[in-house]
Amino acid sequence: MLMLITQRFLLSHVAVFCFVLSQTAVVPAALVRTVMLSGDQAPGTAAGVSFVDAANLMSPGLNSTGRAVFTSDLTGPGVDGSNRTGLWSEGGGGGLSLIAREGSQAPDTVGGVFFGDFTFTPLPLSLNSAGQTVFKARVGGLGVTSSNDDGIWSEGGGGGLALLAREGDQAPDTPVGVNFGSLPVSSHLALNDAGQTVFKANLTGTGITPGNNDFGIW
Numbered sequence: 463m464l465m466l467i468t469q470r471f472l473l474s475h476v477a478v479f480c481f482v483l484s485q486t487a488v489v490p491a492a493l494v495r496t497v498m499l500s501g502d503q504a505p506g507t508a509a510g511v512s513f514v515d516a517a518n519l520m521s522p523g524l525n526s527t528g529r530a531v532f533t534s535d536l537t538g539p540g541v542d543g544s545n546r547t548g549l550w551s552e553g554g555g556g557g558l559s560l561i562a563r564e565g566s567q568a569p570d571t572v573g574g575v576f577f578g579d580f581t582f583t584p585l586p587l588s589l590n591s592a593g594q595t596v597f598k599a600r601v602g603g604l605g606v607t608s609s610n611d612d613g614i615w616s617e618g619g620g621g622g623l624a625l626l627a628r629e630g631d632q633a634p635d636t637p638v639g640v641n642f643g644s645l646p647v648s649s650h651l652a653l654n655d656a657g658q659t660v661f662k663a664n665l666t667g668t669g670i671t672p673g674n675n676d677f678g679i680w
Contacts, residue, residue: 497530498550498558500519505550506560511538525589529553531561533580533587545578553593553617561595561623562615569615570625574604578611585652586651586661594618596653596663598645609666612645618657626659627680634680639668643676 467487490644500513522532529552536546545565552556562568568575578600588596594617601611610630615623633642643664663679 472631480607490516495528497532497552498511498534501678504534504560505558506547506548506563509584511536511541523587523589525553525593526591527593529555529593531589531595533585535581549580549587549595549597549599551593551595552592553587553589553595555593557618561617562597562599568599568625569623570612570650571601571613571628572604575601575606575677576603578602586650588653588659589653590618590653590657592657594620594653594657596651596659597649614651614659614661616653616657616659618653620657627661627663629663633665633678636665636678637668640665640670641667 471640481670490492498513502513503509504511504513514537522530524530531549531551531553533549536548545563548563549561551561551640552558561666562572562577562580564579565576567573568577582600589595595612596616596618598612598614599612610628610632611631614626614628616626617623618626627645628643629642629644631642632638633640643666645661645663650662665675670676
């Protein structure tokens, strides 16, 4: 008998499945758990704001304790093109909670810098067994250009959501003037149970030659 634990994302909902594979391929119903359904009230939002069809749901993740994290589109009162997406997690252990929403102030940035669309492309994210989330996001607003509109935020420090790295910032342990470049969408983010993150980023600035010394892992 083989035990396989996986995630399935159906047309209208997200669920966590555990399959017991045998000759009869019976799936015990008790091992199927729904995380969210389209049309459900979205936690952390105004009354009547709900999750949209899962065609707009991206970047799901699952930690070792079976808790899920995902981004989704929204619909309902007050929802428009500036605040229609967000990121939710079961990491706190009390059900789904809103971690970040498009249009909200991005932590550790100047006032007027806000999170952008969370579903424009699959975003790297990770959830550790302590229930802490790390994710890459795009920002917009005051002073934001194409050279500083990517960032990585983490709950790993234990003090709430905090900026870990941002495009255009000085890259640690590099000469002055060497900055983080783009943070590739395809890059995997890993967050261990101690709240430490590993990520890849491109580099720009003084002494950086494309194709030679233009990326690193932190």
